[in-house]
Amino acid sequence: MTSTFRRPTINDVAALSGVSKSTVSNVMRETGTVSVATRARVRDAVEQLGYRPNATARNLLLRRTNLMGVVVGDVANAFDAELVKGIERQAAARAYTTLICNTGGDARLEASRIEALLEQRVDGIVLLDFTGDRVVLAQLLAERVPVVMVSCWSDFADCVAVDDVIGIDLAVRHLVELGHERIAHVVDPVMEATTRRARVEAFERAVLRSGLPAHPEWIVDYDPASAEAALLPVFRGREPPTGIVAANDYTAIRLMELLERTGLAVPEDISLVGFDGIDIAGLGRIGLTTVVQPRDTLAQTTLELLLARIETGYDAAPKQYRLIPSLVVRTSTAPPR
Amino acid sequence: MNRSRPKAPKRPQERPAQPGWASQRPTIIDVANLSGVSKSTVSNVIQDKDHVAETTRARVLEAIEALGYRPNALARDLVRRHANTIGVLVGDLANTFYAELVKLIELQASGAGYTTIVCNTDGDLALERARVETLLERLVRGVVLLQFSGDHVVLDELRAARVPVVVVSCEDERADCVAVDDSAGMALAVEHLYSIGHRSIAHVTGPLVEQSTRAARVAGFERTMARRRLHPRLLTPDWEDGAPEAIRKLRKLVTGSEGPTAFAAANDVMAIRLIDALESAGLRVPEDVSVTGFDGIELGAHRRISLTTVAQPRAELTGRAFALLLDRIGGQAKDGRMRHVQLDPVLVIRDSTAAPRR
Numbered sequence: 020m021t022s023t024f025r026r027p028t029i030n031d032v033a034a035l036s037g038v039s040k041s042t043v044s045n046v047m048r049e050t051g052t053v054s055v056a057t058r059a060r061v062r063d064a065v066e067q068l069g070y071r072p073n074a075t076a077r078n079l080l081l082r083r084t085n086l087m088g089v090v091v092g093d094v095a096n097a098f099d100a101e102l103v104k105g106i107e108r109q110a111a112a113r114a115y116t117t118l119i120c121n122t123g124g125d126a127r128l129e130a131s132r133i134e135a136l137l138e139q140r141v142d143g144i145v146l147l148d149f150t151g152d153r154v155v156l157a158q159l160l161a162e163r164v165p166v167v168m169v170s171c172w173s174d175f176a177d178c179v180a181v182d183d184v185i186g187i188d189l190a191v192r193h194l195v196e197l198g199h200e201r202i203a204h205v206v207d208p209v210m211e212a213t214t215r216r217a218r219v220e221a222f223e224r225a226v227l228r229s230g231l232p233a234h235p236e237w238i239v240d241y242d243p244a245s246a247e248a249a250l251l252p253v254f255r256g257r258e259p260p261t262g263i264v265a266a267n268d269y270t271a272i273r274l275m276e277l278l279e280r281t282g283l284a285v286p287e288d289i290s291l292v293g294f295d296g297i298d299i300a301g302l303g304r305i306g307l308t309t310v311v312q313p314r315d316t317l318a319q320t321t322l323e324l325l326l327a328r329i330e331t332g333y334d335a336a337p338k339q340y341r342l343i344p345s346l347v348v349r350t351s352t353a354p355p356r
Numbered sequence: 357m358n359r360s361r362p363k364a365p366k367r368p369q370e371r372p373a374q375p376g377w378a379s380q381r382p383t384i385i386d387v388a389n390l391s392g393v394s395k396s397t398v399s400n401v402i403q404d405k406d407h408v409a410e411t412t413r414a415r416v417l418e419a420i421e422a423l424g425y426r427p428n429a430l431a432r433d434l435v436r437r438h439a440n441t442i443g444v445l446v447g448d449l450a451n452t453f454y455a456e457l458v459k460l461i462e463l464q465a466s467g468a469g470y471t472t473i474v475c476n477t478d479g480d481l482a483l484e485r486a487r488v489e490t491l492l493e494r495l496v497r498g499v500v501l502l503q504f505s506g507d508h509v510v511l512d513e514l515r516a517a518r519v520p521v522v523v524v525s526c527e528d529e530r531a532d533c534v535a536v537d538d539s540a541g542m543a544l545a546v547e548h549l550y551s552i553g554h555r556s557i558a559h560v561t562g563p564l565v566e567q568s569t570r571a572a573r574v575a576g577f578e579r580t581m582a583r584r585r586l587h588p589r590l591l592t593p594d595w596e597d598g599a600p601e602a603i604r605k606l607r608k609l610v611t612g613s614e615g616p617t618a619f620a621a622a623n624d625v626m627a628i629r630l631i632d633a634l635e636s637a638g639l640r641v642p643e644d645v646s647v648t649g650f651d652g653i654e655l656g657a658h659r660r661i662s663l664t665t666v667a668q669p670r671a672e673l674t675g676r677a678f679a680l681l682l683d684r685i686g687g688q689a690k691d692g693r694m695r696h697v698q699l700d701p702v703l704v705i706r707d708s709t710a711a712p713r714r
Contacts, residue, residue, distance in 0.1 A: 069516035086494075093459075095654075100455040107449075107476050116490050118441070119474040121462050135471045139441065161424065276658045298450070302632050304660040 027068035036064035087115045087325065088136035092124045092148030093209055096269045097297040098312075099147055102170065105318030106145060113326060115142070124209040126150040137162060143325045145169055146176075148211040165328035169321040170312070171211040177328065178339045179320045183214060186310040186344040187221035188228075190264045190292040193308070193346055195229045198354045199262035199290060202226060203237035203253060207270040218266050218294070234260075241270045246277055254283060261289055261355035268293035268300045268309055275305070275351065286353035296347065306350035313342050382423040391419035442470045442681070443491035447479045447503025448564055451625050453651040453670075454502055457524065460674040461500055468682060470497065479564050481505045485513075492517050498681045500524055501531075506567040520684030524677040525668065526566040527696070532684065534677040534697040538569055538650075541666040541701035542576030545620045545648040548664070548703055550584055553711045554618040554646060557581065558589040560630060561622035573622050573650065589616060593626060595633035607637035610645050617645060617712035624649035624656045624665055631661070631708065642710035652704060662707035669699055 033040045038057055045051035046061040053061075064070070087110050091099050107117045118139060120132035129150050136144060143165040149156070156173060159166050168178045194202050204222040206215060219238060226233060237260050239253055254260065265271035271293035275285050285291050293300055296311030320340055388395045393412060400408050401416040408416075419425070442465045446454045462472045473496060475487035484503075488510050491499055498520040504510070511530050514521050523533040542559075549557050559577040561570050574590065581588035595602040609615050621627035627649030631641050641647055649656055652667025676697050683689040 069513075094449070094455045094462075095452060095459055097450065097452060097455075100452070101450050103474075104449045104476050107474065111475075111487070111490075116473060116475075116494060118471050119458075119462065120466070120472070121459050132466065132471075135466065139471055272655075272658065275660070279659050299628075299655060302628065302661075303635050304632070305658075 027070040029070070031068050032061065032064045032070050035068065036060045083329075084140050084142055085115050086139055086141045087117050088133070088139070088141040088144040089117050089119045090129065090132060090136070090144060090146045090148060091119060091121055092211055094119075094121050096209075096267070097299060098170075098267060098269065098295040098314075101297065102147060102314055102318060105315060106169075106321060109318055109322045113322065122148055122150075124148060124150060124211070126152045126155075130155050133159065137164065142329045143167070145321055145325060146171060149173065150212050163332075165325055165332075167321050167325045167328070169317055170214060172213040172217065172339075175337060177324045177337050179317055179324060180214070180341060181312045181317070181344045182341040183217040184221040184224070186294060186312075187218050187264060188225045189344065189346040190294065190310050191222065191225035191229060193292060193348065193352065194262040194264070194290060195231070197262075197290065197352060200231055200355075201234070201237075201258065201260045202231065202262045202264065203234070203239065203260035205250070205263055205265045205270060205274055206238065206240050207266045208240045208242055210266055210270075215266060222264060241265075241274060243273065246274075247281070250274075250277065251281060254278065254289065255281075259289075262292070262352070263289060264292050264294075266294060268295040268297045268307060271307055271309070271351075272299065272305060275307070285351050287356070290352040290355070292352060294344075301347075301349070308349045308352040309347055310344045311347050312344055316342055382425040384425070386423050387416065387419045387425045390423060391415045440470050441473050441494060441496045443473045443475065443488075443494070443496040443499040445475050445477055445484065445487060445491075445499065445501050445503060447477055447566055449474070449476045451564070451623070452653045452655065453624065453668075456653070456670055457502055457674055460671060461502075461524075461678060464674060464678040468678070477503055477505075479503060479505070479566070481507055485510060488513060492519065498522070498685050500677060500681065501526070503566045504528060504568065520681055522677045522681040522684070524673055525569065527568040527572060529694065529696075532677075532680045532689075532695045534673055534680065534699070535569075536668045536673070536699045536701040538572035538701075539576030539579065541650060541668075542573045542620065543580040544701065544703040545650065545664075545666050546577060546580040546584075548705065549618045549620065549646060549648065549709065550580075550586075552646075552709065555586055555712075556589075556614065556616045557586065557618045557620060558591050558616035559620050559622065560591045560593055560626055562592050562626065565622045565626070570622060577620060591619075593630065593633075596626075596629045598633065598636065603633055603637045606633055607639065610634070610637075610639055618647070618709070619645065620648045622650060624651040624653045624663060627663055627665070627708070628655065628661055631663075642708055644713065646709040646712070648709060650701075652702075656704075656706070664706045664709040665704050666701045667704050668701055672699055 029040050029043050032043045043061055045053050046058050089103055089106060091103055094100050110117050118136060122129040122132055133155055146168045147170055149168055149171045166176050168176050170180050172178050172180055239250055265274055271291055275291055278285055283289050293307045293309035296309050299305060300307035300309050324338055384395050384398050387398045398416055401413050444458060444461055446458055449455055458474055465472045477484040477487060484505050501523045504523055504526050521531045523531045525535050527533050527535050578588045595606050619630055621630055627647050631647050634641055634645060639645055649663045649665035652665050655661055656663035656665050
């Protein structure tokens with residue numbers, strides 16, 4: 020390391036002010052008996068050198084780092100970005116710094132990022148995305164690092180998520196009430212696995228409950244690379260679906276683009292419902308009917324749960340909260356032709 | 357460090373139980389006990405020093421594996437006086453342009469063995485100062501500023517702490533920077549509007565646009581308008597939350613005889629919100645008024661938005677920036693001379709611009 024980048028240490032302060040290290044330490048921590056003159060001399064030296072008492076040293080003593088890991092699937096998905104922003108803001112208000120890791124929904128990346136967070140000795144981890152890899156979760160539980168899953172789910176951990184069954188049910192019922200009988204579900208493969216599965220199951224059940232025939236071939240993945248080849252046969256076949264429940268807004272908005280690029284108009288030819296309630300869904304030109312998650316409540320409940328775990332440890336059974344979503348009807352849905 | 361430690365340290369199990377979990381993680385002492393070597397031998401193995409016998413090394417590694425011991429990053433940081441973390445300051449994570457940049461930087465940082473600390477400032481000076489202070493306390497190896505208020509106190513603090521800094525997608529002469537030529541980019545947008553017949557063009561900008569970026573894009577706008585002998589009009593949006601009064605005012609402005617026939621917005625998010633406001637005021641884009649953006653976010657390419665914009669090469673921005681930062685961290689780059697990399701923006705013409713009606 021070059022000397023250029025050497026940060027001033029307590030030794031430098033002690034040398035410059037002509038006192039011992041422990042006197043400097045006493046001044047910094049405002050403990051012990053230090054004369055006013057000495058105190059002033061030390062403060063001058065601190066100022067002059069730009070010395071900064073070290074959070075790392077303090078934390079080593081406290082066995083706390085005030086660091087919080089946030090594992091996110093895709094910050095380019097506005098819902099994740101908006102939620103992370105909310106968590107970061109609330110964490111900062113409680114003197115926690117957030118380490119943000121993006122996994123792209125990849126189990127290997129997820130494991131390595133969590134490993135990195137553990138090396139940083141984070142006090143707790145918020146998972147916005149969880150590939151469902153039991154090994155990773157088992158490791159976290161073995162390390163006894165408090166974990167809260169937000170907008171994803173595991174029976175073994177503290178969780179805060181919207182009720183996917185109610186949400187998907189709202190979406191399906193809305194389409195059924197408009198007169199749709201052929202409804203498809205488009206899945207985002209990058210979306211967190213437990214939520215993805217929960218929404219697929221909720222969709223299958225909601226369709227059955229509405230007395231409509233099951234069409235397993237109408238539950239399809241949206242993969243940007245192969246979307247056209249995979250989706251067009253479904254929506255251009257004979258007696259195609261007239262309504263779509265997308266797994267999230269990000270997918271719905273990209274799907275809207277794909278459908279319209281290939282000559283299917285929304286909502287004239289096909290109705291589209293999203294899930295999440297991201298800001299851009301509300302733009303007049305997008306006008307996406309969607310299931311809105313209470314984002315601020317999600318972020319706040321997550322923080323409170325995690326801080327409680329950090330304070331008291333893992334004695335109690337997992338705490339799990341299901342929040343109730345609501346449907347916002349815009350212009351992407353209409354009666355079928 | 358305290359070297360007068362008692363010869364026989366208490367076994368970790370005998371420590372009083374503490375709330376929280378850090379205390380229950382295996383320590384170097386547990387590894388030493390299990391493998392039957394001293395703590396310093398364990399430490400040598402972890403630091404990969406060569407003077408440890410192969411058999412001893414194997415025994416220690418086995419014990420580490422068995423116990424799930426993880427060298428304490430805190431203690432290591434304290435010795436090295438830095439952490440393997442990179443700080444990233446971002447103005448608005450909900451703006452997908454920045455979210456995309458953060459994603460790319462995080463990818464590069466983790467590739468180089470760093471964990472990323474992301475701080476959101478909302479373009480607020482007080483928040484920016486507070487977050488930089490936090491990053492310094494955390495002993496970050498380097499800081500990437502994706503949004504910078506231009507506050508000299510922040511840069512002075514970083515410099516005094518000798519923490520390498522790189523400024524991305526904005527400019528500051530006191531730091532290494534990688535940015536597109538914002539002024540030239542804005543000139544591309546204005547020249548495009550001019551070439552299809554617009555003579556009354558307004559520039560829309562606001563506080564969520566990073567300060568030096570804002571200044572450079574304003575300068576590019578004014579210079580191009582002056583070259584074309586046109587009056588440069590600047591507007592700050594008050595229509596973004598859709599207040600009826602602001603929407604009415606916008607309509608009056610555009611339909612007035614001297615009203616702008618085109619808007620060159622300072623970024624894509626502002627352009628898209630402006631289109632939304634114009635349309636809720638009963639005006640059509642591009643038939644009644646043209647709009648251009650800046651950045652090249654994914655949403656701008658959506659058919660329903662189809663925004664004419666000045667695109668920035670995101671992957672190249674972050675790639676060059678991280679390379680500069682690593683140079684500084686590694687000490688290859690001399691402290692005094694700041695390096696400024698300027699990339700070329702590209703005009704992408706879509707459907708939000710057309711010839712004016714009058």
